[in-house]
Amino acid sequence: MKHIFIVLIFLILLLFSPLLGQAQALTQTVRGTIIDSDSKLPLITATVLVVGSSPLVGTITDLNGNFRLTTIPTGRITLKLSYLGYESKTIPDIVVNSGKEVVLNLNMQESTLKLAEIVVRANQTKGQALNEMALISARSISPEETSRYAGGFNDPSLIMSNFAGVANNPNGNNDIIVRGNSPKYVQWRLEGVQITNPNHFADQGAIGGGLSTLNNNILATSDFYTGAFAPEYGDVLSGVYDVKLRAGNNEKREAVLGVGILGTDLTVEGPFKKGYGGSYLVNYRYSTISLLTDLGLTGVKGTPKFQDAAFKVVLPTKKAGAFSLFGLGGSSSALLKEVKPEVAETPGDRSMLAGIREDLEKGSNLLNLGLTHTLPLGTNSYIHTTLSYSQEGIKDQVFESRIETQYDRSGGFLKDSVLSTHPNYQSHLLKSAYRGGFTYHNKLNARNNIQIGTQYSLTEYDYRQSQLQGDGANRVYMLDFQKNIGTVRNYISWKHRFNEAVTMVTGLHNMNVLLNHQSTLEPRFSLNWQLNPTNSFQVGYGKHSTMESAHTYFAQVPAADGQLSEPNKDLGLLKAHHFVLGYEKRFSSSLVAKAEVYYQSLYQLPVENRATSSFATINEGPDFNYVALVNKGTGKNYGIELTLEKNFSHNFYYLINGSLYSSTYKTLEGRARNTPYNGHYLINLLAGKEFVKLGKNKNQVLGLNAKVFFSGGKNIIPLLRDAAGNLTVDPAKNKFWDYDKAYDVSLGDLSKLVLSVSYKWNKPRTTHELFLNMDNLTNNQGKVTEYYDPSKPGSVGHTTQRGLVPNLMYRLYF
Incomplete structure (x- = not known):
């Protein structure tokens, strides 16, 4: 840690050296496109004004819906959009830097009144979901917020824990825990296409990891959903993170270079040729901390290594619609010596046995490739087609060493001698998915819009997982299968605007699993009532379902006679009813209060087929428990979320939110137990100030x-x-845990203080930014779990919150 701070100080002194320069008025171009939010067709002669400019700065869109504002001073601006027959719209908090053009993709909603320009007061879009079919339990997150909010570490997963009802794993992983649900039931999407877990150092039972492969250099504003999802979303129970990549600049070549403690990355973008609207965007990142370790500058051993890359290519045509190619990939590895539970969780309880030492070799990789095509069909409808390929691989090995401790004649410790070393646990999991789908969108009129979609998915699994049985040399395979699972999902969605104040979205989602012929029909409904310009109510309901992880279906479970079988192949889908009621109050154009009350009734949860067992798959973490299961478990998640948010204006913002909630489940024993994620409350206090x-x-x-x-x-x-x-543990019989008291207690409340400092300076053709983030500034290490360790006081060790972690990042825009 001392070496890290030396590097921090050196980089700060080095990077602040170019602050002197000649006085010059710095400006930049702000341009973009405005389209109809439903038909996606360009709006011609829409008016774009810079709010508060004097003299007034503005323009209108051309035949392609494009607009251009030149010589806009650096800083922050707000745009107001207006168009005859459409609701006016305000786009606040747009950051203008000298080193990079601002390119915006905006949309407007047609008015149902059909009279003139409709002005809706306080209609700022900050935080409003981009998806017009999402009316409740949804919000957007912009790249600027991802960069600004303290604790984000340039990681989209960590940013979500700033919002009501959402938490991350306290041990430092970026799992997304939504309303007490397991993080493995969050669905990730990229450009509207379902993808793999997009995190480095992934575990088989989770959808998080140590670090995201995504970073905000390549992100556009994205949507996150926490319940009562729109009809298009299926095979999900907990939350949906629909990540969007921004399009590259289609007129000018630009680049961003980032150098930081965690990673160094380069982003390049630009047009293919002058006059053509196509563009490319490419990003590559490598783990800087591994380079520093190789140079001996960090004092850290066993440092993880990672690298990742992403791209997006936009190819518009005159008559054949618009094509887009995108990709995201990454690989990571780590070798952890003498692993204890406080460092990493390994399968089984072998690390708690005397005379045993474990080393963990961990590796993972992922790849997502996609092609999308949007083809207009007349003036009010279009077809959106997607093809994608995803691959995720996990390769873990645990090397077990038998240790003999040597003492001197007086009983003092001399050294540990390794008697033997052999691989115990081995896991090689490879999952490949092929997906294809299309959606038909039709804007019938200003009041009605329909979507009809279907998607086919074929997932190939090649899973092998084994470990030695007891102290012997007999290797037992818990997983050993090569299988394909196909699914078909269909949906229809109808958006109806009764008038300017009341909007309804309703529809059906159909989920079909071809492996064991499971099928569901899931109704969805949401309503937004804009009572007046400052008050609105929302209500939503959805039935949702999802498959369990593939290893659950094909786990090899020993029967009473010792023979292995696969008893879980016919498991049904996990299901839930989501009910949400919301209220929003706007005090001003930048200050809003929100409240949501929700109830989730989960049923058909897989639980162990034993009347005295507390095991349910919804609690599964990095460890595993392969047993015979039945779909007879239930669960309840309910709570209230309150938010007070002042959007960034007058150079400051704040966000205060809290959540009171309960998350419980029942197995065949009939007893209501807490889930591991039932923390009962969450409170976030965020604030920021800019000095310009x-x-x-x-x-x-x-x-x-x-x-x-x-x-x-x-x-x-x-x-x-x-x-x-x-x-009363008994290591000789491998008895450590009191399952009768599973999830009855926690080890205390958790808290954390995060501070970030940024400094930006604009030059005539470049922008420099320096970020310093201090996560867990007070180094508070609250207890998270416990384990047996005779060397600890009372023979009890604890895993804790991740301590103080500094992260320095420098970016150059040019």
Whole structure:
């Protein structure tokens, strides 16, 4: 850690050296396209004004819906859009830098009144979902917010925990825990296409990891959904993160170079040729911390290594519609020596046995490739087609060493001698998915819009997982299969606007699993009532279903006679009813309060087919438990979420939100238990301030951002204890855990303080930015779980929150 701070100080001194320069008025071009939100056709002669400019700066769109504003001063601006017969719209908090053009893709909603330009007061779009079919439990997150909010680490997954009802894993992983649901039931999408877990160092039972392969250099504004999903979303219970990649600049070549403690990346973009609307965007990143370690600058051993890349290519045509190619890939590896539970969780409880040492070799890779095509059919309809390929691989090995401790004559410790080393646990999991689908969109009129879609998915699994049985040399295979699973999903969605105040979205989603002929029909409904310009109500309902992880279906479970079988092949889908009621109050154009009350009734949950067992697959983490299952479990998640948000204006913002909730489940034992994720409450306090026009040339901006987080702790399966609280574990019989008290308690509440500082200075053709993020500034290490360790006081060790982690990042836009 001392070496990391030396590197931090050196880079700060180095990077602040170019702050002097000649005084010059710095400007940039702001341009973009405005389309109809339903038909996706360009709006011609729409008016675009820069709010507060004097003299007034504005323009109108051309025949292709394009607009251009030149010589816009650097800083932040707000745009107002207006068009005859459409609701006016305000786009706030647009950052203008000298080193990069601002290219916007905007949309407007046609008015149902059909009279004139309709002005809806306080109609700012900050935080509003881009998907017009999502009326409740949905919000957008912009790249600028991803970069600004404290604690984001340039990671979209971590950013989501700033919002009500969403948490990350306290151990430092970027799992997304939504309303008490398991993070493995979150669905990731890229450009509207379902993808693999987009994180490095992934585990088989999770949808998170140590670090995202995505970073905000390549992101556009994206949507996140927490319940009662729109009809198009299926095979999901918890949340949907629909990530969008921005299109590259189609007129000018630009680049962004980022150098940081975690990773160094380069982004390049530009047009293919002058006068053609196509563009490319490419990003590559390599783990800087591994380079520093190789140079001996960090003092860290076993440092993880990773690299990732992403691209998007936009190819418009005159008559054949618009094509888009995109991709995201990455690989990661790590070798952790002498692993204890406080460092990483390994399968089984072998690391807690005396005389045993474990080394973990971990590797993962992912690849997502996609092609989308949008073809207009007349003036009010179009077809959107997608083809994609995804691959995810996990290769883990645990090397077990038998240790003999040597002592001197007085009983003092001398050294540990390794008697033997052999591979124990081995896992090689490879999943490949081929997906194709199309959606037909038809804007019938200003009041009615329909979508009809279908998607076929074929997933190939090649899974092998084994470990040695007990202390012997007999290797047992828990997973050993090569299987294909096909699914077909269909949906129809109808959006109806009764008038300017009341909008309804309803529809059906159909899920079909070809493996075991499971099928569902899932109704969806949501309604938004704009009571007046400052008050609105929302209500939503959805029935949802999802498959369990593939390893559950094909797990080899020993029967009473010792023979292995696959008893879970016919498991049904997990299902849930989502009910949501919301209210929104706008106090001003930048200050809004929101409240949502939700109830989720989960049923057909896979639980162990044993009357005294507490095991349900919804609690599964990095470890695994392969047993015979039945779809007879139930669960309840309910709570209330409150948010007060001041959008960025007058150089500051704040976000205050809290959630009170409950998350429980039942197995065949009939007892309501907490899930591991039932922390009961979440509180986030975020605030930030920018100090502008600093320096002799008034071209510098200092940003300060902070976050304070409070939550209940993670519920655990405790160690065995007697009535007096004394340990009663029996390592010789491999008995450590008190399953009768599973998830009854946590080890205490958790809290964290995060501080980030940014400094930006604009030059005539470049922009420099420096970010310093201090995660867990107070180094608070609240207890998360416990484990048996005779070397610890009371023979109990604890995993804790991740301590203080500094991250320095420098970016150059040119």
